[in-house]
Amino acid sequence: MELIKNIFFNTDKLIENSVVKISYTGKFFQDNSNTELYIHYGFGLLWENVNEIKMEKTELGYQALIYLNGQDSLNFCFKNGKGEWDNNNGKNYVFEIAPLPKDLVVVQENGVIENVKQGKFSAWWQNVKASVVAAIKYLPKLFSFNTNSETVNEEDSSK
Secondary structure, eight states, rough: OEEETTEESSSOEEEEEEEEEEEEOOOHHHHTTOEEEEEEEEEEEEEEEEEEEEEEEEETEEEEEEEEEESEEEEEEETTTOOEEOTTTOEEEEEEBOOEEEEEEEEEESSOOOEEEHHHHHHHHHHHHHHHHHHHHHHHTTOOOOOOOHHHHHHHTTO
């Protein structure tokens, strides 16, 4: 998804506590130089948890993965290996981070947050295990060559 010219995300919406891939095809990619590119980023209005990571150059642009913490916005700009900046004409690039949808969160009694998908997988896995145990108990009876006592008695009387 392109939100601003030459900035792409691998998702339609930035959601807290997730990882997003950012692709950059701006001026540092377009000049086709072989210089390194870094994304300088922080969270919230005050640029908290500032970090800078080297981006990987691909044929689709420079790319990096960033973990979106619980803040309300992601702020970033780009710096090349020559110390030149692309900071959106001094405004930086700022994108809203949406809270994790409530239907994907379960708060347990001890306060631990668990992803509902993980809970659904756990329930599914319990059903699979129960089915396997039942099959293990039933299969020997199904393939047993023992005959019941009535059949044995009928064979004995015919002799």
